[in-house]
Amino acid sequence: MSSASVPTVEQDTEHDRAPAGPAASGKTRRGKGQILINAVLLALCLFWLIPVIGLLISSFRPRDEVLNTGWWTVFANPLEFTQQVTIENYVEVFEAGMGAAFINSFVIAVPSTVIPILAAAFAAYAFSWMRFPGREVLFIIVIMLLVVPLQVAFVPLLRMFVGMGIQGTFLSIWLAHSTFGMPLAVYLLRNYIGSLPREVIESAKVDGASHFQVFWKLVLPLSVPALAAFVIFQFLWTWNDFLVATIFLRPRPLTVELVQLVSQFGAEWHLLMAGAFVTMAVPLIVFFSMQRFFVRGMTAGSVKG
């Protein structure tokens, strides 16, 4: 960060610019500064988009084209490109296993997201609104587990799952993901549930409601934004996970299938690009449709913590 990021303002114009207000005075200088800002941000956005654009274009080009010319050349001959567009790459990767993997990804991600959330919400409620010995210590353990790399459980967990006879099954990965997602779930939800107004909880208690009723009828409905944020987090995390799936699951989800494609067809870029995009499609849809909740959940969880 140098001063370049902040348009320099001469000292004699102290009231030159409110930080967010485009209506500030000092138009000419502001105008020039604004153009510079726009240019820098445009460049940065292009930089950020290029990898995905290149991937998307390449995934629709025939093999020979992908391997002979750069994807950016299509902008020189857009007409030619429209004639060449093919979905053959997608058909091929779907038949090579991505179709089945797509279903497996759902079967991993949905239960792994839904199962832990209710338990986490109960715990978050107890940590926020119930007094009991050990509360402090147990919550500190949750905070500590928040940063523990999940790999630390792998070696014994593998043996444990083998011992239980569930190694390689979906059940084992649901258990693993539910556990690994739990510290963040409890932490995020406690931040939210703990910030609900005390009067609301207490007046319900005065009216004779039990903790169970308060939780079920009052706290849970009020916590929908936080629950939604966690659902998005955990869904993206479990869908995008490669590590846990490759170690604990025999059927292959998209991420594992993609790595398989890369090692199998290292130079068949048209297939790899299609495969990579299939892997990204659902998270991108989730991301763009739910971005608001996602951002809210993140800022609630981390700005405070």
Add this chain to the structure above:
Amino acid sequence: MQPLLMGLAAIVAGVGGIVVLYWVLNTAVEQLPAKWEDRLKPYVFIGPPLALLGVFLLWPAVRTIYLSFFDARAAEFVGLDNYVRMFTTPRYLESLGNSLIWILIVPSLSVVLGLFVAVLADRLKPTTEKIVKSIIFMPMAIALVAAGTTFLFIYAWSPPGTGQFGLLNAIWTGLGGEPQRWLAIDTARTNTILLTLVLVWLQAGFAMVLLSAAIKNVPEDTLEAARVDGATEPQIFFRVVVPQIATTIVVLLTTITIFVLKTFDVVWVTTGGRFGTDFLPVTFFRELVVVRDQGMAATVIVVILIATIPIMVYNVKQYRRQEAMA
């Protein structure tokens, strides 16, 4: 279709099971005398999640530390052998060194870029600001292996004289260079640095979102006061804004560091740790899955765990301070 049915059954059984479990436990506790009910109920609420954490995370973690003193098949006690091997064998030392590069580059660069965008985008019209932020934030949603594959294509090489379809080599040859196998160049850690950029691409948006929220929380009157005192904009930024968002910056640096220390996907899908790009999480995966040396795998992850302890302590302190204020 079978896995789909299983998944459905899992959702029903999982959710239903938890509802039933809580209902049964709760009803049981409510039958007790009021005094006991009050005492036990909190443990009913926190019981199931803490049981999961205890059985599938905490206990295995303790076992892992124990196993790091055993041989490859977890059969024979070897004392500190694995640790000695870790800190004397060139292969592992290289992995440690590269980890340092990852920790130095990714968190700081992500935060700087995130701050840069957060500050600049703040000056745009609201709709434009939203679009810019969405674009920078978008890679967060992408699987690491997919991001790795995407950049593998950007760094791709084809023989001189043929069309360079990898973007970096196209630019490089356009400038008059010979096409390079970028990910095989370990001079000055070029390949590792190129790979860290993939993670920066993913994490800068995360930093931007949190920093943007923090900056918008900076009270306007503190800025106004500084302006009245004749401070220049850079002065205001570094002396008024930055101190007020310092906590967020620290949170980001620590969170991203933790993320880096467990993220092996990008390297695994691009180089597999060859050409001198190995680093700790990759080493762990290789020891566990390829070499099948359980003792060494445990040792590598314990070293990572030790590296996270300062952050753990900081987080706990931070939490204590907040509780004291609340």
